[in-house]
Amino acid sequence: MTASTRNGVTRLRRQGEGLDRALPYLLLAPALLLVLAVVVYPLYDGFRTSTQFWRFGRALEDVGLDNYRQAWNDPQFRSSLWVTLRFVFFSVACETVLGLGLALLCARELRFIRWARTALIVPMVITPVVVGIVFRLLYASDTGLLSTVSQSLGGGQVQVLSDPSRAFVGLVALDVWEWTPLMFLILLAGIQSLPVEPFEAARVDGAGAWRTFLDHTLPMLRPVLIVAIVLRTIDAFTTFDQVYVLTHGGPGTSTELISIYGFDTFFKFQQFGYAAAMLLMVALVVMAVSFLAARLIRRQATA
Amino acid sequence: MNDNYLPEEHALSRRTILQRALAIGGLAVAAPLLAACGSSGDSSTPTSTPSTGTPVGSGPTGSGKVIIGGFEDGAMAPFKDKIVPLFKEKTGIDIELLLEPYDSFKAKALQDGQSKAGQFDVYIMDDPWVPEFAAAGYLADLGAAGITADPDFSAPFIELGYWPPQNGPRVKGFESATPALVALPTIGDLQTLTYRNDVFTNGAPKTWDDLVTTATAAQKAGKIKYGYVFRGVKGNPIVTSWYPIFLSFGGVFFDDKWNPTFNSAEGKASADFFVSNLKAIAPAGVAEFDSDQEGAAILGGEAAAIIQYSGNAIKSDDPAQSKEVGKLDFGVVPAKTKALAQIGIFIHGVSSNAPNKDNAMTFMRWFATLEAQVALAQAGDLPVLNAAFTDPTAVAAHRLLPVALDQIKSGAQARPRMPDWGKVEDIIGTELNKALVAGKGGGAALDAAAVQVKAALTDLKYY
Numbered sequence: 113m114t115a116s117t118r119n120g121v122t123r124l125r126r127q128g129e130g131l132d133r134a135l136p137y138l139l140l141a142p143a144l145l146l147v148l149a150v151v152v153y154p155l156y157d158g159f160r161t162s163t164q165f166w167r168f169g170r171a172l173e174d175v176g177l178d179n180y181r182q183a184w185n186d187p188q189f190r191s192s193l194w195v196t197l198r199f200v201f202f203s204v205a206c207e208t209v210l211g212l213g214l215a216l217l218c219a220r221e222l223r224f225i226r227w228a229r230t231a232l233i234v235p236m237v238i239t240p241v242v243v244g245i246v247f248r249l250l251y252a253s254d255t256g257l258l259s260t261v262s263q264s265l266g267g268g269q270v271q272v273l274s275d276p277s278r279a280f281v282g283l284v285a286l287d288v289w290e291w292t293p294l295m296f297l298i299l300l301a302g303i304q305s306l307p308v309e310p311f312e313a314a315r316v317d318g319a320g321a322w323r324t325f326l327d328h329t330l331p332m333l334r335p336v337l338i339v340a341i342v343l344r345t346i347d348a349f350t351t352f353d354q355v356y357v358l359t360h361g362g363p364g365t366s367t368e369l370i371s372i373y374g375f376d377t378f379f380k381f382q383q384f385g386y387a388a389a390m391l392l393m394v395a396l397v398v399m400a401v402s403f404l405a406a407r408l409i410r411r412q413a414t415a
Numbered sequence: 416m417n418d419n420y421l422p423e424e425h426a427l428s429r430r431t432i433l434q435r436a437l438a439i440g441g442l443a444v445a446a447p448l449l450a451a452c453g454s455s456g457d458s459s460t461p462t463s464t465p466s467t468g469t470p471v472g473s474g475p476t477g478s479g480k481v482i483i484g485g486f487e488d489g490a491m492a493p494f495k496d497k498i499v500p501l502f503k504e505k506t507g508i509d510i511e512l513l514l515e516p517y518d519s520f521k522a523k524a525l526q527d528g529q530s531k532a533g534q535f536d537v538y539i540m541d542d543p544w545v546p547e548f549a550a551a552g553y554l555a556d557l558g559a560a561g562i563t564a565d566p567d568f569s570a571p572f573i574e575l576g577y578w579p580p581q582n583g584p585r586v587k588g589f590e591s592a593t594p595a596l597v598a599l600p601t602i603g604d605l606q607t608l609t610y611r612n613d614v615f616t617n618g619a620p621k622t623w624d625d626l627v628t629t630a631t632a633a634q635k636a637g638k639i640k641y642g643y644v645f646r647g648v649k650g651n652p653i654v655t656s657w658y659p660i661f662l663s664f665g666g667v668f669f670d671d672k673w674n675p676t677f678n679s680a681e682g683k684a685s686a687d688f689f690v691s692n693l694k695a696i697a698p699a700g701v702a703e704f705d706s707d708q709e710g711a712a713i714l715g716g717e718a719a720a721i722i723q724y725s726g727n728a729i730k731s732d733d734p735a736q737s738k739e740v741g742k743l744d745f746g747v748v749p750a751k752t753k754a755l756a757q758i759g760i761f762i763h764g765v766s767s768n769a770p771n772k773d774n775a776m777t778f779m780r781w782f783a784t785l786e787a788q789v790a791l792a793q794a795g796d797l798p799v800l801n802a803a804f805t806d807p808t809a810v811a812a813h814r815l816l817p818v819a820l821d822q823i824k825s826g827a828q829a830r831p832r833m834p835d836w837g838k839v840e841d842i843i844g845t846e847l848n849k850a851l852v853a854g855k856g857g858g859a860a861l862d863a864a865a866v867q868v869k870a871a872l873t874d875l876k877y878y
Contacts, residue, residue: 167875168588168834169529169551182874188867253700254708273703274647274852362649363702364849379522381838382547386874 162388169382179389189390191365192373196394199280199369200348203287208341210288211295216329218296219303229300236293244357247286248273251358276366279359283367286354291347295340302336303329335409342405349398370394480509481774483763484527485539486520489726490602490761493794498782501790506781508774517541517651528553533768536775542575542760545598547834549578550589554597554764560776564596565783567800571827572600572760580832584671587876598764599783600799602791605827606659606722606756607818608746609731611739614639614719619746623660623688626749630696630719642696644709644718649848652705654840655757657847658830659722659748660693661685662755668831668839673877675868677843678861685751686857690850702852714738722748724759725797728815745818747825755826760799792816835875842867 162179164171183189218229235243250257251272258270272282306329314324330337352371355361361368370390378387485491491514499510513535515523521544527534528551540548548554557576564573574581576598579589608619614633620626630642646652661677664685668677676682694701698712710727712718714737730736731743748756763782765775781787785806788798792809797819803809804820830836843864850860872878 165876167550169525169553252708253703254698254711269699271700271703274700276849276852359703360648360650362845362848363852364649364845376841379525380518380841381835382525382551383838383875 158388158392161384162392164385166382166384166386171385175385179386180393182386183390183393188365188368188373189370192361192368192370193394193397195280195365195368196349196370199284199287199351199367200345202284203291203348204341204344206284206288207292207295207344208337210292211340212299212337214292214296215299215303216325218300232296233293235290236297238290240290240353241357243286243290244354247282247289247354248358251282273359274363276363279363280366283355283358286358287348287351290354291344295344298340298343299333299336302333302340306332338405338409342402342409345401345405346398349394477506477508477774477777479771479774480511481536481771481778482511482513482534483537483539483778484513484515484520484524484535485761485763486517486541487514488517488724488761489730490604490724490796491539491726493791493796494602497790497794498787501787502778502781506777508777510778524548525551525553528766528768531768533766533770535766536769536771537763537765537778539601539761539763540598542758542762543830543832543836543840545575545762545764546578546580546586546832547837548764549597550586550834553767554578555767555769555772557596557599557765557776557779560765560779562596562599562776562779564599565800567785567802568600568783569603569799569801569804569823571758571823571829572603572762572799575758575760575762575829575832576600576764583832584669584673586673586833598762599779601761601763601782602725603797603799603804603819604724604726604760605758605797605819605822606724606748607728607815607822608720608722608748609713609728609743610720610746611639611718611742612744613742619744620720620749621754623663623692623749623751626720627692627696633719634696639719640717641698641712641719643693643720644697644704644712645693645701645721646704646706646709647697647702647848647851648705650841650844652844653847653851654844655759656722657686657689658757659755660689660751662757662826662828663748663751663753664688665752669833673833673872675865678858678865683858683861686847686850686861687855688857690847690853690857690860691855694851694854702848713743716742722756725815725819729795729813732814745815747818747822753826754822755828756822758827758829760829835872835877838871838875839868842871 161171163174163176165173165175165178214232218225218232238246249255251270253259253269253271253274256270256272258272262268262270272278310328310332311324314328319327350371351369352375355367355369355372356375359367361372374387374391374394377383377390381387495512495514499512502508502510514520521541524535524538524540524544525547526532528548538544538548538554545554564576576596577594578597579585579592579594581594585592610619612618615626615629620629626643630639633639634642645656647656661682664681666677666679666682666685668675670676698704698708698717704712706727709718709721709723710730713721713723714730716739728745731745732740734740737743747754763779765772765779769775783800785800785802788800788803789806789809792798792803792806793812795813797816798804798809804816810816831839833839843861846860846864846867847857850856
């Protein structure tokens with residue numbers, strides 16, 4: 113081997129060692145860049161925007177945390193946050209109970225159960241805007257299905273969308289109809305993955321269905337249940353399309369979720385800084401909920 | 416064979432392949448990004464030189480297209496059917512008309528202006544949008560392209576094309592600016608009364624009291640289901656319905672310093688009348704009614720009267736849409752102290768970042784000609800030139816025209832010329848909607864709204 117060939121080989125080896133060291137970072141780079149581009153930068157830009165006063169489509173001055181203070185003192189923001197929290201609580205609670213009940217029912221190998229399982233997931237695959245339109249047609253006081261049925265039975269028109277309390281209930285009902293299938297699917301998968309031995313032992317010991325559910329099914333299903341609730345809670349916080357089509361937040365502010373108020377503030381009123389501050393505050397609430405839920409899951413796993 | 420013995424330039428190791436693959440991959444990713452970054456110099460860039468466009472009346476000598484964005488409305492149907500092909504025939508330029516729902520188009524157009532994307536050449540706007548778009552610099556100065564306002568434009572319409580406004584209060588930052596022509600009226604829309612001639616047998620009711628009295632009697636006699644119908648949904652719909660009542664009672668929205676004055680005694684009386692007297696003769700669920708439902712009530716023969724814009728009024732004579740053809744007539748809106756309607760014209764401006772600015776300017780010039788305006792009126796829309804309102808061929812084809820002209824003479828006012836009217840309207844509309852649901856408390860609703868409007872305008876540094 114000549115000296116020049118030896119030098120060439122040594123250089124190649126050195127290059128190779130360098131590349132070996134850099135390779136993990138190079139392979140990670142695309143994913144990292146993607147995360148930076150679609151998560152970190154928007155968050156940074158959103159935060160920067162939230163500290164600016166915007167008028168006429170441009171940032172006029174830096175105002176520090178004034179937009180956050182303004183949001184906190186804005187009755188409409190507080191009202192929409194309260195409506196959102198109530199909406200999330202009632203929707204997720206109903207969906208959990210119904211989803212669990214349906215999952216328990218469909219976990220058994222009964223006749224027509226496959227058909228029922230398929231039918232149950234249909235609402236989830238319909239576009240939210242379409243769901244909003246369908247429910248608007250259902251609830252409309254003049255020509256809606258509910259009013260038509262009520263009048264054919266001798267009753268009067270059913271006022272859902274023109275009454276604040278009923279409109280809120282109607283919105284929760286829409287969400288429950290659409291998203292119970294998601295809870296059902298997750299919980300059904302959870303139930304079907306449970307070990308059979310504890311249930312057989314309980315049956316041998318003479319435990320009834322309710323006792324078996326409380327002592328075995330529910331404790332073993334709890335981690336899955338928490339995951340399902342967390343996922344649905346995060347999703348419910350961002351509900352927009354259906355409300356936009358169904359009520360646009362009305363009557364009054366009875367169904368004005370924070371997503372609707374944020375959208376109007378940003379796109380209709382062009383108050384970019386203020387809208388960014390509001391929505392970042394909501395993001396913090398959602399992150400706090402998720403963080404608490406994640407800790408709960410970890411504690412369950414280690415218990 | 417040992418790789419070590421290959422000549423260096425021929426060695427193709429796993430690492431070399433990886434290096435080259437990374438380089439090629441990097442180039443593949445970077446190329447479109449670089450191309451996108453460098454695209455600011457291509458044909459989509461707005462030209463900074465004054466545009467003149469194809470001379471109007473020179474025949475079909477133009478080419479290319481003009482992208483016009485607008486919002487869906489009944490009044491856009493004649494524009495689409497008649498004006499779009501006529502413009503092509505006269506100038507040789509294609510119109511690409513992109514229509515979307517009202518809120519959706521506004522959001523998209525504002526985004527287009529803010530991002531300078533150049534998605535549209537011409538925005539067809541609702542007139543309250545002009546201050547918002549113009550203050551942000553999204554509209555080109557038409558004067559710089561040599562376009563001036565034709566003296567035959569209806570005076571209350573052309574005033575809306577200037578920013579800052581030539582008359583009335585101005586927002587901070589524009590107090591001393593010279594008004595520039597940034598938009599031209601497209602469709603001269605304004606509210607008029609549509610009523611059932613078998614209920615109001617003596618013609619259009621002259622006052623609000625006449626309307627309520629006659630409609631109530633007709634309801635009691637079983638001649639009609641509802642005496643009056645309107646839009647009660649929060650925000651723009653309910654405020655639009657209440658507006659002519661507010662004006663006719665003598666209400667004024669702001670003083671010269673932008674302090675809210677809409678909760679004056681006159682304003683409160685109009686709101687109380689609206690949420691109680693008018694609700695009493697309207698459908699029970701009117702608080703959820705929007706255009707589709709109020710339209711169904713009047714065209715379906717359930718309601719005796721409605722105040723609406725021309726795009727919906729012209730449906731009265733269309734057997735495909737109305738069950739009551741021949742029973743619906745038009746009139747000036749009822750009065751309390753005055754018979755005033757809301758102006759809600761369609762108005763179009765050229766985007767500051769229009770990719771086809773020359774063609775856009777050609778459209779602006781052509782559409783302001785009497786020929787185009789008469790064609791628009793014949794097709795069923797309200798024109799914007801005075802001469803087109805009285806053109807015999809147009810009047811023969813469009814019986815709403817003389818009534819609209821009467822309404823302009825009687826009085827018609829545009830909404831306050833401020834960039835934040837949307838926010839103000841949202842606040843008033845929400846409070847009025849609450850009162851409408853309750854069927855009382857219209858005056859108190861305006862008091863509550865005034866406090867919120869004052870706070871909102873303070874945050875926006877109006878004072």
